[in-house]
Every structure is written in C-alpha cells, then in structure tokens.
Amino acid sequence: MAYIGSSIASLFIAFSIGRASSALPQKVLPDPPTLDGPHFRFTIVENKGWSDIRENEDGEMEFSGYSVDIIRSVASRANFTFDMLPPSGHGALCEQDNSFITDAYDSRYRGKYLCGQGDVQDKELRNTTYASDFYQGMFYITPKRRLLNKFTTPFVPPSDGGLQLFGTATHIRNIDDLIRQQVAGKTRPVCLKANTAYADFVRNSIPDLDVVDANYGVDAPEDFHRLLSEGNCDLLMIPKPIVTRAIKLLSEANFCQANGKPIGLVGDALDYGFTQFGIGVRKDMPTEVIDTMDYWMNHLMTCPPTEDTCDSFSVLYAEVTGNGNECGYEASPQEDTLGFWPIVGIVLGVVICFLLLIVLIFSVNMRLLQRKRIKKRWVFETKLAVFFGAFHYMNSLRLFAR
Numbered sequence: 001m002a003y004i005g006s007s008i009a010s011l012f013i014a015f016s017i018g019r020a021s022s023a024l025p026q027k028v029l030p031d032p033p034t035l036d037g038p039h040f041r042f043t044i045v046e047n048k049g050w051s052d053i054r055e056n057e058d059g060e061m062e063f064s065g066y067s068v069d070i071i072r073s074v075a076s077r078a079n080f081t082f083d084m085l086p087p088s089g090h091g092a093l094c095e096q097d098n099s100f101i102t103d104a105y106d107s108r109y110r111g112k113y114l115c116g117q118g119d120v121q122d123k124e125l126r127n128t129t130y131a132s133d134f135y136q137g138m139f140y141i142t143p144k145r146r147l148l149n150k151f152t153t154p155f156v157p158p159s160d161g162g163l164q165l166f167g168t169a170t171h172i173r174n175i176d177d178l179i180r181q182q183v184a185g186k187t188r189p190v191c192l193k194a195n196t197a198y199a200d201f202v203r204n205s206i207p208d209l210d211v212v213d214a215n216y217g218v219d220a221p222e223d224f225h226r227l228l229s230e231g232n233c234d235l236l237m238i239p240k241p242i243v244t245r246a247i248k249l250l251s252e253a254n255f256c257q258a259n260g261k262p263i264g265l266v267g268d269a270l271d272y273g274f275t276q277f278g279i280g281v282r283k284d285m286p287t288e289v290i291d292t293m294d295y296w297m298n299h300l301m302t303c304p305p306t307e308d309t310c311d312s313f314s315v316l317y318a319e320v321t322g323n324g325n326e327c328g329y330e331a332s333p334q335e336d337t338l339g340f341w342p343i344v345g346i347v348l349g350v351v352i353c354f355l356l357l358i359v360l361i362f363s364v365n366m367r368l369l370q371r372k373r374i375k376k377r378w379v380f381e382t383k384l385a386v387f388f389g390a391f392h393y394m395n396s397l398r399l400f401a402r
Contacts (some may be wrong), residue, residue: 091118
C-alpha cells in the first residue's frame with residue numbers, strides 16, 4: 001500500500017510540474033532582421049566567372065557571376081536595393097598610366113582590385129559621384145583593408161581560399177621546392193597579378209621567391225595561356241578558387257597546353273596568409289546594415305540546398321568552379337631525358353655489340369679462307385693424282401706393247 005501511495009504521489013507531482021511549465025511564457029525567436037529599403041552602390045571588380053561585366057546592345061553594363069549572385073540573394077532577403085558599377089579609376093590606390101587619358105569607369109579599370117577598393121575607402125571620393133558603399137569581387141579580407149574599411153562575414157564556399165601555384169612546371173611540392181628549382185635555373189620567375197594585395201603579401205612574406213608582375217586586366221583563360229606561352233614565367237600564383245575555375249575554362253577553350261606542356265595545379269596551396277573572402281564595406285556604414293547582411297549570408301551558407309526558398313551559396317558556387325585536373329597535368333611525370341648511368345650503359349652496350357660484330361666477321365672470314373685453302377689443296381691433289389694415274393697408265397701400255 002505504501003508503494004502504491006508513493007507512485008500516485010509521484011504521478012501527481014509530475015502532472016503538477018507539467019501544468020506549471022506549460023503555463024510559463026515560451027521563448028520566441030525574433031523575426032529575421034530586415035532593412036527599410038535603403039539603396040546602396042556596389043563597386044564590382046571583374047573576375048571571369050566570379051564577377052563578369054559586359055555591355056548589352058543598348059550600351060548598358062550587365063553584371064553576373066557568383067559574387068554578383070551573392071549580392072542579389074542577400075538583397076532580396078535583407079530588403080535593400082542597389083546599383084552595380086565597375087571601378088571608377090579615380091581612387092587614390094588606382095594606378096593610372098599618364099600616357100593616356102581615360103574616362104571614369106573605363107574598361108581598363110574593371111579588373112583592378114585596388115581601384116575598386118579605392119571607390120569605397122577613399123575619403124576624398126566620399127562626396128563625389130564616384131563613391132561607393134561596398135566593393136565585391138573575390139576580395140581577400142586582409143589586416144590592412146580592415147584598418148581602412150569594414151567587411152561582412154566571410155562567405156563560404158570557397159572553403160580553401162589560399163594562394164595556389166599553377167602552370168606547367170613539374171616536380172614541385174611546395175614553395176621551398178620551387179625556390180630550389182629557381183636557384184638551380186630550372187624554373188622561371190612566378191607571375192603575380194599587379195595591383196593586388198596578395199602580390200604585395202607574397203613579396204613581403206616570401207622574399208627568396210623570384211617573382212615578376214603580370215599586367216593583365218581580367219582573369220580570363222586566354223590571359224593565363226598567353227602568359228605561360230610567352231615564356232616569361234612557368235607558373236602563376238593566384239587564389240585557389242580562381243585557379244580551379246581558370247583550368248576548367250582552359251580545358252573548355254582547348255588551351256590546356258602551353259609550349260607543349262599541360263597546365264594544372266602545382267604543389268600545395270599556401271597554408272598561411274590570405275584565405276577568406278568578404279564584401280568590403282565603407283567605414284561609416286551603420287552596424288545594423290552589416291549585421292543584417294551577415295545574418296542572411298550565414299543563412300544562405302547553411303540552409304539545405306534542397307530547400308526551395310534557399311539560394312544556397314554551395315549551389316551557386318558549384319556552377320562556376322572546377323577541380324583543377326581537367327587538363328591532365330602530372331605533378332611528377334617520368335623524365336624524357338636519361339641520367340648519366342643509363343647513358344653509360346647504352347654506350348657500353350653499343351661498343352660490346354660492335355666488338356662482337358667484328359669478332360663474328362673475322363671468324364666468318366677465317367672460316368672462308370680455311371675452306372678456300374682446303375678446296376685449293378683438294379684441286380691440286382686431284383690434279384696430281386690424275387697426272388700420276390695417267391703416267392702410270394702410259395707406262396703400262398708401253399710394257400704391254402713390248
């Protein structure tokens with residue numbers, strides 16, 4: 001009876017606690033953050049596949065690519081509108097060629113990262129028509145840039161944004177191998193894209209590496225193929241996501257070889273240095289704007305790709321990237337040239353065969369001479385036998401005649 005009574009009491013207590021807990025106010029998550037429809041300007045730096053810029057039949061610029069899709073997906077959820085523009089060319093960081101005069105937003109500036117960065121961070125442009133609120137286009141988040149402007153949360157993919165070598169050079173596992181090959185005169189300097197933050201980083205952090213500036217405006221496959229074919233460099237160093245897409249495009253354009261050698265990823269990507277990409281934001285941008293963008297970027301990086309309302313970054317990224325193996329590059333191919341000892345073996349083999357041939361010829365000649373002597377002797381002996389036979393026969397006839 002005591003046991004039954006205690007069980008009933010326990011059930012009563014549990015029921016009472018359940019009713020009490022259900023009466024407590026439930027914690028409700030706040031609604032996702034949105035803005036009240038502000039309008040922003042984005043400077044887009046051209047980078048084939050990631051941020052493409054072209055002019056339509058009406059002369060208007062059209063923007064597309066992974067970096068652009070990120071902006072559109074976030075804007076539709078965070079509730080803001082935007083304009084997109086290429087770099088104006090009027091920023092203080094933008095290197096200009098004084099040999100010609102260019103208009104604002106000239107196509108020469110479209111692929112220059114520092115030009116795009118300058119439109120956002122330069123205070124001198126703040127009250128001009130060239131000023132922008134954001135810059136986008138596979139920009140590394142760097143300590144120096146953080147001092148001059150803000151950044152959104154890093155976007156993923158790509159998860160591996162380290163600097164990567166690619167080209168036609170072989171037997172290189174890492175930067176140390178490359179430096180040794182350069183010292184030995186086996187590999188040319190590495191091409192770095194001029195007017196980029198990572199070019200300065202490589203020069204400062206790897207001083208023993210022989211590098212040269214490569215002046216090209218857009219990361220297009222024909223640009224990479226030209227640089228490798230001209231012979232100024234056997235390798236380029238650029239962010240790995242751009243490399244994998246570049247090799248995919250090289251394969252599609254039948255540019256897989258430079259000077260008869262396949263192009264591919266060379267060695268491991270740097271495991272230090274710049275690795276994260278983000279959207280650059282002007283320094284005085286309200287925190288509410290950045291927080292709202294960060295929320296929706298995080299949402300689009302984590303929502304299931306199978307969800308109808310999710311413009312998953314992973315799906316958008318898969319449409320532009322490659323794996324880096326499309327051109328059949330081999331990191332350590334079998335050498336076409338032979339080493340010292342194989343050559344010595346071949347020479348000795350040829351000499352021995354030659355000597356054996358001489359011995360064989362000599363032996364055959366000796367046998368032929370011997371057979372000739374035997375035949376000559378046989379002929380002589382035959383003639384001699386015939387002569388003596390005839391002489392004997394004649395003597396016999398004379399004796400018979402008597």
